[in-house]
Amino acid sequence: AYLARAYADLSADAEALAxxxxxxxxxxxxxxxxxxxxxxxxxxxTELASELMAHHYDPRYARSAARHPRRPCxxxxxxxxxxxxLPQLADxxxxxxxxxxxxxxxx
Numbered sequence: 001a002y003l004a005r006a007y008a009d010l011s012a013d014a015e016a017l018a019x020x021x022x023x024x025x026x027x028x029x030x031x032x033x034x035x036x037x038x039x040x041x042x043x044x045x046t047e048l049a050s051e052l053m054a055h056h057y058d059p060r061y062a063r064s065a066a067r068h069p070r071r072p073c074x075x076x077x078x079x080x081x082x083x084x085x086l087p088q089l090a091d092x093x094x095x096x097x098x099x100x101x102x103x104x105x106x107x
Contacts, residue, residue, distance in 0.1 A: 002081035003049035011045045024056060074100065 010017050017040050025033055032055060039048040076096055078089055 001046050001049075003053070004045040005083070007045075007049070011040070011043075011048075014040070027060075028056060 004011065010020065018037060021033060021036050021040060024036075028036075036048055036051060039045075039051070074096055076089075076093055079085070081089075
């Protein structure tokens with residue numbers, strides 16, 4: 001739902017969204033691309049965003065992360081990315097960053 005809201009400008013332009021989905025053809029099976037195009041045409045943007053994350057972006061990120069050694073990091077669980085939950089999440093991030101020792105990378 002968060003991603004559908006964050007990319008509402010793209011989903012508002014049906015031609016642009018179809019073109020973006022088409023750019024994924026080298027990486028995804030034709031049947032999946034057709035399904036994503038159908039979701040976009042039916043304005044099922046939350047479902048589309050979920051599928052893009054599950055079948056394209058998350059796997060690509062995982063492959064990239066596996067090729068690079070992990071640096072020590074601090075994780076902050078985001079229980080929700082709903083609009084009204086973001087200020088509380090930002091506060092938790094701010095408090096956590098303030099507690100990190102100086103000189104450690106924060107990205």
